[in-house]
Amino acid sequence: MATPTKHRLSAAEEFRLIKADKAHYMHGYHMFDEHAEQGSLNIVAGDGAYIYDTQGNRFLDAVGGMWCTNIGLGREEMALAIADQVRQLAYSNPFCDMSNNVAIQLCEKLASLAPGDLDHVFLTTGGSTAVDTAYRLIQYYQNCRGKPEKKHIIARFNAYHGSTTLTMSIGNKAADRVPEFDYAHERIHHVSNPNPYRAPDGMDEAQFLEFLVKEFEDKILAIGADQVAGFFAEPIMGSGGVIIPPKGYLKRMWEVCQRYDILFVADEVVTSFGRLGKFFASWDLFEVQPDIITTAKGLTSAYLPLGACIFSERIWKVIAEPGKGRCFSHGFTYSGHPVCCTAALKNIEIIEREHLLEHVDVVGAYLEERLATLGDLPLVGDVRCQKFMACVEFVADKRTKALFADKINIGERIHSRAQSKGLLVRPIMHLNVMSPPLILTCAQVDEIVETLRECILEVAAELQASGQYQGQ
Template identity: 85%
Template sequence: MPISKQAFLTPAEQAKLTRADKAHYMHGYHVFDDHAEQGALNIVAGEGAYIYDADGNRFLDAVGGMWCTNIGLGREEMADAIADQVRQLAYSNPFSDMANTVAIRLCEKLASLAPGDLDHVFLTTGGSTAVDTSYRLIQFYQNCRGKPEKKHVIARHGAYHGSTCLTMSIGNKAADRVPEFDYAHDKIHHVSSPNPYRAPDGMSEAQLLEFLVGEFEDKILSIGADKVAAFYAEPIMGSGGVIIPPDGYLLRMWEVCQKYDILFVADEVVTSFGRLGKFFSSYDVFGVQPDIITTAKGLTSAYLPLGACIFSQRIWDVISEPGQGRCFTHGFTYSGHPVCCTAALKNIEIIERENLLAHVDDVGDYFERRLKSLEGLPLVGDVRCKKLMACVEFVEDKRTKKLFPEALNIGEKIHLRAQYKGLLVRPIVHLNVMSPPLTISRAQVDEIVETLRECILEVAVELQCSGDYAGQ
């Protein structure tokens, strides 16, 4: 549907909204000083892979919203399905002995798509609540099986698992650990990020793999195998910098979990629903059969908020043991919301009907090849890409991999220059991260790569002129 000119604002309207934004709207990851000075980019419309600001400027959204606008924006059939469901049933109590038809159908569909015996689904409101639910489910499961001491969990440094108090504590991304917040430490542990680019000097990828597996097993034994309940892992670490682990890493970590009766939780909030060319990547891409999968984002392609915690028959058999009178006292008012579930079902239908997974296989390979052409540029230390998850890491010194001072905010400099040229990439300190819609074309891939190339070269010259970069 063409973007209506009525979506755009006059300068006076824009100024009024900017004042209201600064006065009233606290954003996620709100940077107080920057927001007070600069305000925010006010987005008013979206179509396919493009979004438009209030002034009518168009941007190719290589971030895909936040890893989530998988089928693209502005689809009429999504709007129609959502509107029809609102008219028929806008809400239904999701607790205890009530259900709604759409939620049941979605759970059945998710069970059919998930690998192995992951046949049971708890619907949530997003990714953070899906991971939070998985943690509570693990506690419940261990208590039900008579192992009240088996409650410790292990995750990785640099991981992101959500922004609730608990999930931020399971994740351990340095930029998220601001001193003004408190974090849970009891029973939560971390091992090294599986980042080949940041491996110790002289360590090959094969040696890094052995180190990581050995470190994990040592951590389990130091805690006590009888106390470790679960291992949390994003198949590819997303917000931590698109960390693609060494070949065989996830399978080896899974084998250690099997050895010590530890649940493997695959956090697929980002990697599911097509980002890697599969509905779920744990098994189909990495050969790992998890006990629990958490998902959100691409589940509805961000048309409405929804998440899910999908878990195995083995867990179900324990927690639902007949005659125990148990109640899983956990839930959300908007769990299984019929309108959100309708959006998910229509989204999955579109992915299947348009064969978008095969498209991702093709265009994703092209994206990988084109992005790799940036590796020789100044500032570029590493380019990491698998299908439609990508990251460019910027360094001051390519040989030593030394980072620029954090205060320089190199990722932001390149992002702002790209934004001026009509391209959105996500800045994370020394990184630019990308996760475009699954519908992206080869021509749009070329636009992303060539615009980014221009911006990197321009910023390199700017930093040389200011004395912040010696050049290489």
């Protein structure tokens, strides 16, 4: 267990919070039975890459909150900038002919950072609303250009694009598709997950790439090219398991989109603002010029909620055609919130001033190298890492890549063991996913890898002793 610190609450206050949490707080992805029985890990403080629970235990947060605490927690200059903005202007109406100076400054800054002619910004409240906005913008654009039939959307299986009904439907992540919810199906289609580790038997990476591109083009032609409006893709799939596609995949898919007049939406909610060593990954890393980029998370490093849908001059010229008297009747009470925009501007300033993109290049390469050493361990089928996005996939059989039965809960087992040693990784079924703050040091990389190694070996021995794992 991590060493208790000064942040520890009294036993009475801790008990009161546990009781209140169970009685009143419904969490995102709430696991009813588990929460009722086990309660939560209640966090009371954060400092840099570390967080502290009510018992005063310190944890190295290799999850980075939820892909989002990029500059680290507890920065005084962020607190001061936010407080100053609250004093000056805590809120401003973002609709119609109302604006505020910091929202304008942020949109100008985002336009300067985004690739190509992505010069127009619609500010939202987070990643889900940014993707939702992108979807609505595509529909609006196609109607404005006189193509009301061109409304179908293609995405990938097991992607994650948000948690609204619409964005969850676009994402189609298997673990999120619980039967108690309904999903949108009309005009939303999916093609294969570009995971080289799970490519069809007998295909090498080059053959898998050709298969994926052909499948995409065949899907377009089956629907009708005049019917397909947009393609949604994370440059590297995040919550779907840090899926790093075959080399050249994104550019090839973008070229197909260009050929059939299909808008390419790069969902960079996770990959932007430094996680891959760039402000935006699409062009700099993958040579793709999107029509729309969605972003959130690292935009404010989670100090306050904010997202953005950044789109091209090409789209703007159509929807803002003079003399049409149009209104884009879409918005959120808290989009363009001056305090959130101030947090974003200060966050970007810190990333630039402290050269965090360059830091990610160096430490990210070290993280890739060190995590790869876990590949020889029992249980480990695949290790995927690019800069500060990483995943370890666990299998029951390395040769066949067969997964453990769901009841084994392998990702959770290893996560729980790591938590007891002061390390947080994110369990997703048979995966442990990591997205640490960009300020991570090489020493902290060593701590992550060494702790994970211990946990994997301990869980493997435990499963083998109980007859649930045969060993290899």
